[in-house]
Amino acid sequence: MKRELFTGYQSERDLERFEANLCTLCGKKISLLGFCSEASVYDYFRNGMCGPCQQAVYGIDPETFQIAEPFFDEESRTHEVRYNLLTLDDDYIHISQSFANLLYRAMETKEIPYYHMIEHGNQIWLYGEIENAGDHVFFKDKRSTKSDGFGGATLTFPLEDGSMMRLQGPWHSNPDSMKAQTGVDLTKRHLTFSIIARQRLHSRRGEVYNEILGGDDWPVVDEFDFGEKRAKALANNLGEPVGLCTYSVGGSRMGMVKPD
Numbered sequence: 001m002k003r004e005l006f007t008g009y010q011s012e013r014d015l016e017r018f019e020a021n022l023c024t025l026c027g028k029k030i031s032l033l034g035f036c037s038e039a040s041v042y043d044y045f046r047n048g049m050c051g052p053c054q055q056a057v058y059g060i061d062p063e064t065f066q067i068a069e070p071f072f073d074e075e076s077r078t079h080e081v082r083y084n085l086l087t088l089d090d091d092y093i094h095i096s097q098s099f100a101n102l103l104y105r106a107m108e109t110k111e112i113p114y115y116h117m118i119e120h121g122n123q124i125w126l127y128g129e130i131e132n133a134g135d136h137v138f139f140k141d142k143r144s145t146k147s148d149g150f151g152g153a154t155l156t157f158p159l160e161d162g163s164m165m166r167l168q169g170p171w172h173s174n175p176d177s178m179k180a181q182t183g184v185d186l187t188k189r190h191l192t193f194s195i196i197a198r199q200r201l202h203s204r205r206g207e208v209y210n211e212i213l214g215g216d217d218w219p220v221v222d223e224f225d226f227g228e229k230r231a232k233a234l235a236n237n238l239g240e241p242v243g244l245c246t247y248s249v250g251g252s253r254m255g256m257v258k259p260d
Contacts (some may be wrong), residue, residue: 021218023049025057031217032103032193046143079217099124103247105221107191112136113143117165118182122158124167125178126157127186134189135249139173147171174224193247194227196234198255207254209243224248231257 014024021030024047024205034051035041043054113130115138119125122143128136138157140147147169154168165229175186193216197209223229235242241256 018048023050023053025053026050029217032106033195033212033217043056053255065153066068070084076157100247100252103193103219106191107247107249113158114160114221115165117157117159118178118184120182124170125173125182125183125184126165126167126170127178129160132189132191132249133251134175134186134224135191137173137175137178138167138170139177140167140170144169154216188223188226190222190226191219191249192216192224192226194230194259195245196227196231197243198246200254207245209245219247228257232260235259 006173017024017027022028028050030044030050035044035054040051043049093260105225110130112130114124114129115136116129116234117124117126117144122141124140124142126138126140126160127133130136136177146152149169149171152169154166155170157165157167159165175189179185179187195215198211198213201207201210203206214230220226227244231242231244235257236259239259241258243255244257245254246252
């Protein structure tokens with residue numbers, strides 16, 4: 001559960017707001033791009049306050065709390081950012097390791113109460129009872145007596161009827177394969193987060209994106225390549241490549257997307 005990430009001791013209302021991605025103080029929707037420093041990221045998990053509320057409570061003046069422009073380091077031949085902050089304004093973002101850590105914490109899987117099982121010929125398919133079920137699809141061939149999925153380990157899955165299914169060496173699969181075999185469509189039930197910008201620079205401490213064109217305030221549930229499709233549409237509309245940073249439960253992808 002997301003509330004388990006909340007390290008501070010607060011009221012039940014605060015816990016409910018935190019779990020719903022709302023600021024515990026003002027009640028507005030939390031934006032991952034609204035935190036001005038790494039410290040504010042960790043502070044969010046302590047008190048659940050959004051970036052603007054942190055600035056108001058702690059007396060931070062956003063007009064004077066600035067970050068230097070990126071500069072080119074001749075010695076390392078890389079672009080660098082002088083201070084390891086997350087954001088400067090709506091048009092500039094530095095994807096530091098702390099920002100990545102925040103994303104992965106925001107995308108941590110809630111407890112899955114049970115799995116749905118589908119038997120198709122000699123195949124067993126399982127998917128979790130969770131909003132982003134597309135990230136939790138498993139497969140096992142009944143005919144296989146020694147499967148190597150998960151290193152050959154035996155996994156236990158709680159089922160909808162309250163029973164437990166133990167499978168030796170099941171494979172973590174994907175919605176496309178399951179849809180092709182069973183007709184069950186989970187292709188729009190992946191958890192992703194994307195940022196699209198005109199310019200992408202390299203930094204020794206992360207990625208720098210200038211002139212933000214689009215993206216998410218919080219991880220969304222949609223197709224696995226939802227971010228890539230939006231980036232491709234923007235690149236085609238502009239007639240030029242755009243930078244893309246996209247995260248999923250399985251990892252991240254960063255690069256340029258060219259127009260057709």
